[in-house]
Amino acid sequence: MFCPQCGREVAASANYCSYCGSAVLPPPLRPVKKLYRSRTNQKIAGVCAGIANYLDVDPTLVRLIWVAMLLFAGGGLLAYLIAWIVLDEEPLPVAAPVQGAQIAPAGPTHA
Ligand SMILES: [Zn+2]
Numbered sequence: 165m166f167c168p169q170c171g172r173e174v175a176a177s178a179n180y181c182s183y184c185g186s187a188v189l190p191p192p193l194r195p196v197k198k199l200y201r202s203r204t205n206q207k208i209a210g211v212c213a214g215i216a217n218y219l220d221v222d223p224t225l226v227r228l229i230w231v232a233m234l235l236f237a238g239g240g241l242l243a244y245l246i247a248w249i250v251l252d253e254e255p256l257p258v259a260a261p262v263q264g265a266q267i268a269p270a271g272p273t274h275a
Contacts, residue, residue: 200254201247211247214254 165176169186181188202213205223212230216223234240 201251203254209248
């Protein structure tokens with residue numbers, strides 16, 4: 165492993181360069197993002213929500229832009245259909261989220 169600051173070789177187990185003192189930690193491993201259609205947040209086919217997940221933006225914003233494209237540029241519908249066909253559906257989560265959290269408690273809310 166080489167120091168990104170001074171370029172000298174440092175021990176692979178070292179956290180800091182012994183020559184210049186700068187951190188030589190490798191960048192944290194980021195999961196590779198893949199563009200999918202969303203399973204959980206879909207209005208039609210999950211294309212907009214999938215793109216929003218990928219870009220880390222609000223799905224509603226993507227939908228609004230898409231609708232604007234549809235209305236003003238005319239290409240939105242075709243682009244949506246192509247994205248629907250081309251994009252894979254999001255894989256099912258490996259670890260299921262907490263099941264009970266989404267179930268609202270039964271019973272009257274008003275006295
Ligand atoms: Zn260094």
